[in-house]
Amino acid sequence: MGGVHVVLTGPAAELPAVVREGEAAPEPPRWTWDDTNRWYPDLLADGVRVERAHDLRLARVILRRSPLAAATPFASTAPDGWDGLEPAPASRAGAGGTPAPDALFDLGALAAPSRRGGSDAAALDPASELAAQTAAVEASTDPGRLRFLLAAESAGALVAAEMHHAGLPWRADVHDAILTERLGPRPPEGRRPERLEALAVTIRDALDAPPTLNPDSHPDLLKAMQYAGVGASSLRKWELETIDHPVIAPLLEYKKLVRLATANGWHWLDTWVRDGRFRTEYLVGGVVTGRWSSVGGGALQLPKDVRGAVVADPGWALVVADVAQLEPRVLAAMSRDEAMAAAGRDGDMYAGIVSSGVVATRELAKLGMLGAMYGGTTGASAQVLPSLGRAFPRAIALVEDAARAGERGEVVSTWLGRGSPAPGESWERAQAGAYESDDGGGARSYTRSWGRFTRNFVVQGTAAEWALAWLASVRRRLWALGETGATAGAAPEPFARRPHLVFFLHDEVVVHAPVGMAEAVERELREAAAEAGRLLFGQFPVEFPLTVAQVQSYADAK
Structure with missing residues (x-):
């Protein structure tokens, strides 16, 4: 939420020109809007890219639930229209989703309330909402972490809109x-x-x-x-x-x-591929852990059977990168477990666990670690958990503590402060039923199930935060590489001559890049991963190694 927040004054028709001028400034502003998809697709359609934004809808969801802001008035006020604001579809641009002429205002000085007509946000006041969010962050128990999380979430919204705009190259x-x-x-x-x-x-x-x-x-x-x-x-x-x-x-x-x-x-x-591109709509923070989901086309479940149709444009390449064992590495960093971080130092953490003598095989190391993060209580994962607990006490204690907190009905938090949902009335009824009857088996089962959820929430949610930081860094670095002097691709402006993100799946990204820039893109992907680790975890010695492939077809990446 740092930097100058600017929203525009003037007719909506002037929006692209005003944003272009703002982006050309030595220090581009942070554009603040109610929902990225209500504004950014139209800007992209005019070839305008913004460097930074603050998405009020996404930020509100985080601040209303974050334990870091739980003691602020913002967290306890009665629900209003901002809580019910639904994300606009990215494909809405140019089809009734353009802001009304009086929708543009200046938030640099937190201007007087403005109103927008013709949308779900008609009665909402973005200026007041930004002021309230800023106050909540400043009054929280860790403003730095929340500012980072809100900036990363908003950057993710920009990435999602840009990937929808550019599209994933697809040969019908x-x-x-x-x-x-x-x-x-x-x-x-x-x-x-x-x-x-x-x-x-x-x-x-x-x-x-x-x-x-x-x-x-x-x-x-x-x-x-x-x-x-x-x-x-x-x-x-x-x-x-x-x-x-x-x-x-x-x-x-x-x-x-x-x-x-x-x-x-x-x-x-026939439904999803147009003009050589597959465009899905990503929902940033669509899962309570902060992971993304998607609407339309099943983008997050593209099977290997059809990945051969994802083919780079002539003169271009697909640079595919994924991080190895993201969640265990995040767990090591969150818990400050140096022994576990050291096990992943040579690339394969599971192999490193075997080399350190904790378990006999890589398969057992993987099963045990997955059991620790997801609550495996039977079979091989349960058998090796005691050994993992002795070797990596800080890491195993962190997920165990999160599980116990969930079983007590408490909210847990990711590294940057995203809060888990409260267990709700079903949990309370189950606990009450256990006291009212001799058989508490149903309540115990429900309690353990919620504990498994909170156990994984802290790890999966923090991994999603690392991925957001990675995406934001990759996005910035790709733009800084500039334009190619070779053949333009089929992507629309402003990406026709620039490397750009086209696909994201939790711990994997695909960049569409001119062939002559592919090596530079690979370097930036690796440096962005290291940067994301430093931004979240400081100098703690955990590594996030990437597997990177430069291919013509997505099917050849693995």
């Missing part, structure tokens, strides 16, 4: 060829693809079922399987794989291809 012809190879030629509407129809026949034959059996009807299919003596109680993959019967192999293949056809088939291609 390659996608169609992948579908044709796996499923057969595109069928008429309402018909199964050729390969699925052939598998349906094989399934019926293996079950000695009539031609009317529809393998897409789970009740009918299970009934036919029981009649044939298959012995399956469900269609879950793990159960089917334990059964020896001729129907199992074709059924598993059918299920796999059905997922491809329904989730990323021809209908998906």
Whole structure:
């Protein structure tokens, strides 16, 4: 929230010109608005990029729930319109989402209340909201952390809008060829693809079922399987794989291809790919831990089957980077567990745990660490937890303390101050029921379940904060690399000649870059990861190593 906050005065039609002028200043202002997607897409459509912004909607969600601001009046005031403000869709730009002419005002001096017409924010006063948020941060128990978190969250909103604007390069012809190879030629509407129809026949034959059996009807299919003596109680993959019967192999293949056809088939291609780009809408902070979610097209679940269609423009490359074992490294840094940080010093933390003599195999190290962070209480993860606790006492104590806090109904916090949701009335009823009856088993089960949630919340949420810091640094560094003198890409301005982010998935990013700038992009990705670690954890000796690949197709990155 630092720096000069500026909002504009004048007609909305002048917005791009005024922002261009502000961005050309030696110290560009921090543009403050109610919701990034209500303003930024139209600016991008005019080729205007902003360096910094403050998203009041996202900041309010954080401040209302943060334990760091819990004692401030801001946290305890009655809900109002800001609490109910829904994120605007990124695709709304130019279709009724343009701010009204009287929507522009100057927040540099916290101007008098202004009103916007024609949107969900019509009755909201951004000037007063910014003043209230600033006061809440200053009155919090750790203003520095909250300022960092709000700046990172707002930067994430800029990244999300820019990735929607630029789009992920997507070859529709390659996608169609992948579908044709796996499923057969595109069928008429309402018909199964050729390969699925052939598998349906094989399934019926293996079950000695009539031609009317529809393998897409789970009740009918299970009934036919029981009649044939298959012995399956469900269609879950793990159960089917334990059964020896001729129907199992074709059924598993059918299920796999059905997922491809329904989730990323021809209908998906027709709906989501336009002009060589796939554009989804990312929801920054869409998960309570701060992780992103998405609306439309399933961007966060792009299967390997179709990644071959993600192809760089001619003369360009995809630079794909992901960080190894992000959450365990974050846990080591949060807890200041130097022994655990040292285990990840050579790249593979799980291998480092084995080398230090804590457990016998890498698989056990991984299972044990995942169990510690997610609350695994059975099997191999439970068996190795005592060894991990002795080797890394500070790290294991941190997640155990978070779990116990959750079980007591308390709110826990990420490193920068994002608060977990309170357990709510269901938790309270379960606890009350335990006192009113002799059987507290239901309450204990609910309590332990909430403890598993808070145990992971502190780690996953802090990992999301590291990723936000990484994204913000990458975004700034890519812009600073400047324009290519070679062939422009198909992305719209202001990214046609610049390397730019096109995809993000928790601990992985994809940058679309001119081939001649790919090496520089890789260097900046690595330096941004190191910078994110320093910004969050200071000089604590934890490393965030990246695996980076320069490829033409996303399918070749791993």
